[in-house]
Amino acid sequence: MVSRQRVFNLLRTMNSLSCQCPAHGCRGNIQVSNATPVKDYAFEIKNSTVRYGLGVTREVGLDLVNFNAKNVCVMTDTNLMTLRPVQSVLDSLTKNGIKYEVYNKVRVEPTDSSFKEATEFAKRGKFDSFVAVGGGSVMDTCKAANLYYCDPDADFLDYVNAPVGRGKPVTVQLKPMIAIPTTSGTGSETTGASIFDYEELKAKTGISHSALRPLLAIIDPLHTMTMPEKVSNYSGFDVFCHALESFTAIPYNERSPAPPNPALRPAYQGSNPISDVWARFCLQTIQKYFARSVYNADDIEARSSMHLAGTMAGVGIGNAGVHLCHSLAYPIAGNVKTFVAQDYGDEPLVPHGLSVVMTAPAVFRFTAASDPDKHLEAAGLLGTDTTGKKQADAGAILADTIIKYMDTMNIENGLQKLGYAHEDIPDLVKGALPQQRLLKMTPLPQTEEDLSKMLEDSLVIY
Ligand SMILES: NC(=O)c1ccc[n+]([C@@H]2O[C@H](COP(=O)([O-])OP(=O)(O)OC[C@H]3O[C@@H](n4cnc5c(N)ncnc54)[C@H](O)[C@@H]3O)[C@@H](O)[C@H]2O)c1
Ligand SMILES: [Fe+2]
Structure with missing residues (x-):
């Protein structure tokens, strides 16, 4: 386990490296106080x-x-x-x-x-x-x-x-x-x-x-209405992970340091009561409409509902952030070898939604200990009966719920199906480490070994 001080120092270093602007939006000369950084105590919501x-x-x-x-x-x-x-x-x-x-x-x-x-x-x-x-x-x-x-x-x-x-x-x-x-x-x-x-x-x-x-x-x-089945399927899993990751991101008042000037508060601030509203709405919408929207191209109610959920999840992630599924997805997409996705043209590529959901079961097994009740709530919003379930089982229950959706939606069974093997894991970890803006939204500290294990567990999923 990494010490709190090391995590704090790392966050402070990353903050100094990252974009110095209000929600990435400063246009002026910002004064920075020398006050000792402490955990943040506020969040703000910006939107188009x-x-x-x-x-x-x-x-x-x-x-x-x-x-x-x-x-x-x-x-x-x-x-x-x-x-x-x-x-x-x-x-x-x-x-x-x-x-x-x-x-x-x-x-x-x-x-x-x-x-x-x-x-x-x-x-x-x-x-x-x-x-x-x-x-x-x-x-x-x-x-x-x-x-x-x-x-x-x-x-x-x-x-x-x-x-x-x-x-x-x-x-x-x-x-x-x-x-x-x-x-x-x-x-x-x-x-x-x-x-x-x-x-x-x-x-x-x-x-x-x-x-x-x-x-x-x-x-x-x-x-x-013109979206092909696989585009509807994979982009829907992007919404799915946006909602789950913003819902389980580090809480805004656990994120350090507090900005020394409000103009320096980052866009990705951690989960908060307002982005949780978007996330809950999206998870409920997914439960009701995701499969219908994928398999019935002319189901306008289902497709309209998923379209609104996509935008709502965007508002959630735009302010709360995403964490491990997206950090790990970036090298999964970037290192593509020969995988060609149906409905995405002839070139090898891993569609974004597919790259993010690949590690989702392993990720939420890992993060559940940070807030078992919220992980159980997410599983419930996605349709799993969580009555009487133990906190200790929250990670397994949410992971199984995700796998059920992946199975229903015929998602490729793990990274192996995308052309990756055990030997590729170090390169994938190497590609995830620069995603510090996202990794620091994870509700628990994580080591390179943790990232390797999550990728290893995602080679074959079900
Ligand atoms: N900026 C952000 O906040 C953000 C967030 C998540 C992902 N992304 C990025 O977005 C990209 C993925 O975007 P996407 O999943 O929306 O898909 P996409 O834009 O890559 O499109 C995928 C395919 O679907 C086709 N298509 C799209 N809409 C269609 C429609 N209505 N009818 C018929 N065909 C249609 C496209 O022509 C294309 O062939 C990735 O590069 C990902 O990294 C950005
Ligand atoms: Fe995404």
């Missing part, structure tokens, strides 16, 4: 404006008129280009006389190179606003393109999270961005995060700053 409704995309052209937009960059991917979500956005823009250009070359599971290509397109176009229509890949690419378009002299790593990049706060004014999600998953439409695969490290990392948060999120469940 969210508009939800069947068919509400028809309003996007008017929104752009209201923003006084004259030249709009619409970003999407090649697959979505011919489908209803993009067509309905372009119809609304045309109807309202908005001039636009479309960039449809967004890479699914983007990389630093694909971010740079999208930025080059933005730089050529001299745009005054951005609209992203797609899943997390599109929204994250659009956030990054907007950032580097507005700060053309920046080095790419300036804004990337430390320790991979320099974690520089965003002080330039970004152009207004509207995000229109088409999956029920990432919640990127409400967060200031932009995630990419850093090819050199073979691991995912990101840019996190509240300035990246879209001005408006238009949540139109009609867009989910």
